[in-house]
Amino acid sequence: MQKFILTAMLLTALMLAGCNDNGTGPKKENQPGEILWVEVPDSIQIPPPGKFHKALVKASVQDPDGLSDVDSVYFYSRKPDGSLANKGLPL
Secondary structure, three states: OHHHHHHHHHHHHHHHHHOOOOOOOOOOOOOOOEEEEEEOOOOOOOOOOOOOOOOOOEEEEEOOOOHHHOOOOOOOOEOOOOOEOHHHOOO
């Protein structure tokens, strides 16, 4: 029985020594994501009242912490006069 306990203690010590910080080291700081490129039409024709036009917006992004780290993405558009479209809210 003592041999079993000693072996179990030795294996536990070896497993703990194999861990780089045992979960007590400094936490990695979250890195910001990056937009690599965006493809968006330069203009969209104004639809008749009560109708709408669809426009495809494509983007390539990366995040050093993985895409699962991305919580949300917003797209803002400007009118020709420079003011924000959609009352300044993201589309």
